[in-house]
Amino acid sequence: MPDRVLLTRPGARGEVLARALGEAGYATAALDVLRFEPVALSDSARTSLLDLDLFQGIIVVSPQAATCLAEAIASYWPQLPLGLRFYAIGRATAHTLYAELGVPAVIPTRANGEDSEGLLEVASLKVVAGKRLLLARGESGRELLEERLRERGAEVEAVSLYRRRYHPPSPPMRTWLENGDFAALVVTSGEILQHLVTWCGPVALNQPLIVSSPRLATLAETLGFGSPHVASGASPAALSAEVRAVLDPRGAIFDQGDHEKGKRR
Structure with missing residues (x-):
């Protein structure tokens, strides 16, 4: 069985992950099934950005959203408002x-996970009645x-600052998945997981699938993947x-609590 590891993370973050795995001795291939496209700001989005200093919190859901938000803010604010x-x-x-x-930026704890569920456990986001919050994200x-x-x-x-465009895997990667x-x-x-499952044959569905959260492992099992493994986070190192x-x-040292989780680590 080839030792290649297939990666789905797009852009620079995918390249960082590929380098980390390469340094560990693994051959990698980027499936390149997702690309980001900027979207024109709606009238309401422009109003929100003009009112940026009136928000009690700015919530950013991804590195892509952070990059697009910074570009949008620069169009309306020569200097970032204080106190955000x-x-x-x-x-x-x-x-x-x-x-x-x-x-x-405030982030979730490692224990709660780097996802929406984890962010909702942040103490200051549990008491938000009457507060005005801006949510920077992509479409859909x-x-x-x-x-x-x-x-x-x-x-x-x-x-909404960007949209995702999904593409079919290109040959020979489509054959690898099949x-x-x-x-x-x-x-x-x-x-991405829901997009890829349509290209995965029976053997692929039972190959090791590395995901970044228990939520994704649950989704993977629902879609028919038989061997999900949960990393400790979404970082390239994890x-x-x-x-x-x-x-x-043989070369791994497990914390017993994590090891007992088996496939759902």
Whole structure:
């Protein structure tokens, strides 16, 4: 069985993951099934950006959203308003916000996970009644954050900054998926997982699937994947470590609590 690891994360973050796995001795191939496209701001989005200094919190759901938000803010604010509080869904998003805007961001704890569910556990987002929050995201993203924050009494204004475009895998990668001709598949997005399952044959569905959260593992099992393994996070280091643990368990040292989770690590 080939030792190639198939990657689905697009852009620079995918390249970082590929380098991390390459340094660990694994051959990688990028499936390149997802690309981001900017979208024109709606009238309501422009109004929200002009009112940026009136928000009690700015929530950013991905590194792509952080990059697009920084570009949009620069069009309306020569200098970033003081006192803004930013929230990021994970460390990569927080790093992008700091690189683009020079601002720190509140992130979920490692224990709660780098996803919408984890961010909703942040203490200051549990008491938001009457607060005005801006949600920077892509089109057709998950609605959980907006729904839960509204239920908690916040006034949430969602701003769509980009869209995702999905493409079929190109040859020979389509054949690899059809035949299960790879050692492991790494996926960090539910939408990508749902897109890829249509190309996966029976063998591929039972090859190791490395995902970044228990939510994705549950989705994977629902879609028919038989061997999901949960990394400790969505960072390149966490994903690379899980690939090594799964493909070369002799060289891995497990925490007993994690090891007992088996496939759902």
